Amino acid sequence: MRGSPCRETRGCPVTPTILEDLTDVSYPTIGHFLEEGFVSPAVQSLLDNVKIAGPAVTVRIADHDAIAMNRALLALKPGDVLVVDMLGDHRHAPVGAVTAAAALAQGAAAVVVDGVATDVLELRQTGLPVFARGTSCLTTKRLHGNGSAVNVPVRCGGVEVNPGDLVLGDDNGLIVLSPDAAQDVLAKALQSDAAEPDILARITSGEPLESILAL
DSSP, X not given: OOOOSOEEOSSSEEOHHHHHHHHHSOHHHHTTTOOSOBOOTTSEESSSSOEXXXXXXXXXXXXXXXXXXXXHHHHOOTTOEEEEEXXXXXXXXXXXXXXXXXXXXXXXXXXXXXXXXXXHHHHHHHTOOEEESEEOSOBOBOOOOSSOEESSOEEETTEEEOTTOEEEEETTEEEEEOHHHHHXXXXXXXXXXXXXXXXXXXXXXXXXXXXXXOO
């Protein structure tokens, strides 16, 4: 998924070039260089063969209040990734067919829920990447509570997510990086990916592993 036009977040600007370069990286390669920012593997894509990168729009949902999700949808711009903090509620689904359709209408790149989703068949038909801990028939309600908020720091799968952080996701999982951290790791990850085909070819050719693997 390609990103939205350049926007300024914490530190360096997020440009389409940075986002395109990030989608060229194998996300597990980033795991060779960093230790922080990796969302719990319990939060997984409900679709297959996805790869996303985009700036975060965040929402904190208290007391299974669906109105906060609607407000967050209105804050989305093309290429954004909506990150939903359910404050530990893993029973009420804030994302379903209507929410996904609205996110797509806003141009969202993906939705990430630290909780569950619903309407899984319909979600898969939309093609919108949705990451969640699972699925449920129990949903949020129109309660108009006071504890929710949009575009505030949240937590998702044990990782702090600030508005404008870059959210990277594929079938392996999710990574959240500040634009500065993403820029710092980008060149190293691209270089590592470029070297991998030669390493694999040497292994399959029968070259002794002692001369290939770092020991």
